[in-house]
Amino acid sequence: MANPVLQVENLVKHYGDVEAVRGVSFNVEEGEVFGLLGPNGAGKTTTVEILEGLRDPDGGSVSVCGLDPQHESEALKHEIGAALQSTSLPDKLRVMEALRLFSSFYKRGRKPEELLKRFGLEEKRNTFYNQLSGGQKQRLALAMALVNDPKVIFLDEPTAGLDPQVRREIYDVIEELRREKKTILMTTHYIEEAERLCDRVAIVDFGKVIALGTPRELKAHSGGATRIEVRLSKPESNGALKSLEGVADAREVDGTYVLHSKRPPQTIVSLVKHLEAGGNELVSLEIATPSLEDVFIEMTGRRLRD
Amino acid sequence: MSNFASLTRTRILLALRNKMFFFFSVVFPLGMFFLYAGIFARSNPRAVSYFLGPVIAFNVMGSFWGLSATLVMFREQGILRRFHVTPVTATDMLASSLLANYVLTLPTVSVEVFLARFIFHVPSLGNLFSLAVLVTVGTVSFGSLGLVVASVTNTMQETQVLNQIIWLPLIFLSGATFPLAYLPNSVQHVGLFLPATYLVTALQGALYQSFSVSQLMVQILALAVWAILTFFVAAQLFRWEPEVKIPRKAKLWALATALPFFLLGAWENTNGDILKQAQAAFHSLERPANSDQPSKTAR
Numbered sequence: 001m002a003n004p005v006l007q008v009e010n011l012v013k014h015y016g017d018v019e020a021v022r023g024v025s026f027n028v029e030e031g032e033v034f035g036l037l038g039p040n041g042a043g044k045t046t047t048v049e050i051l052e053g054l055r056d057p058d059g060g061s062v063s064v065c066g067l068d069p070q071h072e073s074e075a076l077k078h079e080i081g082a083a084l085q086s087t088s089l090p091d092k093l094r095v096m097e098a099l100r101l102f103s104s105f106y107k108r109g110r111k112p113e114e115l116l117k118r119f120g121l122e123e124k125r126n127t128f129y130n131q132l133s134g135g136q137k138q139r140l141a142l143a144m145a146l147v148n149d150p151k152v153i154f155l156d157e158p159t160a161g162l163d164p165q166v167r168r169e170i171y172d173v174i175e176e177l178r179r180e181k182k183t184i185l186m187t188t189h190y191i192e193e194a195e196r197l198c199d200r201v202a203i204v205d206f207g208k209v210i211a212l213g214t215p216r217e218l219k220a221h222s223g224g225a226t227r228i229e230v231r232l233s234k235p236e237s238n239g240a241l242k243s244l245e246g247v248a249d250a251r252e253v254d255g256t257y258v259l260h261s262k263r264p265p266q267t268i269v270s271l272v273k274h275l276e277a278g279g280n281e282l283v284s285l286e287i288a289t290p291s292l293e294d295v296f297i298e299m300t301g302r303r304l305r306d
Numbered sequence: 307m308s309n310f311a312s313l314t315r316t317r318i319l320l321a322l323r324n325k326m327f328f329f330f331s332v333v334f335p336l337g338m339f340f341l342y343a344g345i346f347a348r349s350n351p352r353a354v355s356y357f358l359g360p361v362i363a364f365n366v367m368g369s370f371w372g373l374s375a376t377l378v379m380f381r382e383q384g385i386l387r388r389f390h391v392t393p394v395t396a397t398d399m400l401a402s403s404l405l406a407n408y409v410l411t412l413p414t415v416s417v418e419v420f421l422a423r424f425i426f427h428v429p430s431l432g433n434l435f436s437l438a439v440l441v442t443v444g445t446v447s448f449g450s451l452g453l454v455v456a457s458v459t460n461t462m463q464e465t466q467v468l469n470q471i472i473w474l475p476l477i478f479l480s481g482a483t484f485p486l487a488y489l490p491n492s493v494q495h496v497g498l499f500l501p502a503t504y505l506v507t508a509l510q511g512a513l514y515q516s517f518s519v520s521q522l523m524v525q526i527l528a529l530a531v532w533a534i535l536t537f538f539v540a541a542q543l544f545r546w547e548p549e550v551k552i553p554r555k556a557k558l559w560a561l562a563t564a565l566p567f568f569l570l571g572a573w574e575n576t577n578g579d580i581l582k583q584a585q586a587a588f589h590s591l592e593r594p595a596n597s598d599q600p601s602k603t604a605r
Contacts, residue, residue, distance in 0.1 A: 087388045
């Protein structure tokens with residue numbers, strides 16, 4: 001079996017006094033789509049930037065395609081493709097010119113013409129960068145990440161700031177790359193994105209990996225229980241809620257009580273009875289199917305976003 | 307195609323699509339030309355020939371405005387970040403800016419020379435080879451100065467402030483705006499510490515006094531050494547990422563770029579003859595043989 005394409009071991013990075021990455025470890029195998037899922041500021045982007053050779057780590061070791069990004073960054077840059085966060089192109093550069101320019105930097109590559117077609121940018125070939133929509137810019141960014149036919153692709157928040165329809169468009173593109181067995185490391189703070197696109201996911205919080213596995217494994221970890229979120233008119237103790245029928249665990253997150261239950265109907269019935277007895281009232285009730293959000297809540301007591 | 311070549315090509319393309327570039331690199335220098343030739347020189351061919359040097363010096367020195375502003379904008383907008391994940395190096399990035407700027411400066415300079423010869427009937431354009439050499443070392447060195455400015459400032463606002471602080475002494479104390487010999491004596495001596503003074507006097511020497519490259523060797527060498535030093539400093543201080551802070555040593559490095567002309571200025575102030583040459587050129591202009599009938603033999 002070949003070595004993993006990406007190896008990250010006990011990675012550490014500080015910015016001044018802030019510890020952005022505090023001992024992150026994971027491997028990514030060839031042909032795998034691997035996701036770093038976590039809230040903003042969890043250290044995902046820093047991790048990716050170290051792997052891309054843009055920043056030097058303060059501790060631990062990383063290897064990308066067998067290369068050390070810190071000392072072999074020149075060779076590394078021929079092997080990787082990246083769609084970065086907060087990046088841009090000159091306003092008056094046309095789509096086709098951008099693809100041609102960037103492909104001129106590499107030893108090997110794909111034909112810009114073929115990439116245009118594949119990312120649905122044929123009609124925009126002569127459009128200036130500043131006249132593209134957000135979705136078109138992102139498609140161009142993905143096309144540019146492929147100009148050198150890279151061994152590994154880094155996608156940092158590929159759909160951040162896009163509206164839902166455009167986001168799905170980008171998902172289709174990434175799914176196609178996945179079918180082609182491209183090795184991809186992506187970061188995201190969208191649960192849906194990680195579940196839909198990634199073969200394996202590392203959940204990252206405060207610079208640490210708090211859970212790692214396939215989306216299915218991670219969800220199984222939380223017992224495959226259904227999440228019931230309720231708001232109440234009066235506070236209630238977690239202990240009382242935990243003793244309701246079918247409830248595996250209960251906790252308060254930002255003023256909402258989050259219950260995990262194996263038998264949702266019974267839980268709801270017993271919840272209503274319990275509240276009536278105590279003179280409390282239900283303000284709202286939501287039922288969510290098990291997702292990676294549950295894993296995150298279970299591990300951190302916080303929601304993943306917002 | 308090498309990274310350097312394809313970047314240069316793209317930079318030229320982008321500049322030609324930029325209205326600001328068109329104004330600052332074509333309209334403004336040509337406006338200066340007509341102001342000097344038509345009003346200061348009153349269309350007198352010998353005076354036009356005298357003022358052509360300062361006009362071209364303006365054009366050449368202006369390189370640092372455009373280069374610093376573009377590089378800072380590229381960094382602020384995250385454009386440099388995108389190049390950073392490719393095999394492009396800092397030297398590719400900086401050298402291509404300089405070459406693109408050089409290529410784009412040549413047409414305007416040529417037009418100015420052409421207009422002087424054929425509209426204002428300057429009888430002799432002096433030594434055109436010296437002119438070519440000076441325009442080359444001038445655009446490269448002042449362009450590199452712009453790249454250093456871009457590296458020691460964080461925002462466009464800071465860049466423009468620093469540009470102003472550098473620009474004003476360069477144009478007022480060097481003879482570019484008012485002839486050096488016309489300035490108060492003490493100011494002339496201060497001017498000898500500025501790179502601009504050497505560019506202006508050398509361009510004037512080439513165009514008005516027909517000095518050859520070997521007669522202008524001091525200025526050419528000084529500007530060439532300065533170009534290499536400033537480029538080296540710019541490469542040392544180059545930052546791809548907007549959030550990366552300027553290292554503390556940066557200010558020292560930036561000050562180091564003033565060193566060559568500090569030393570040369572000290573020497574020229576005591577032993578040199580560049581000031582004398584500039585004064586001689588100015589005084590020869592003050593006693594024109596005959597402004598109605600300019601002739602090649604007029605001294």
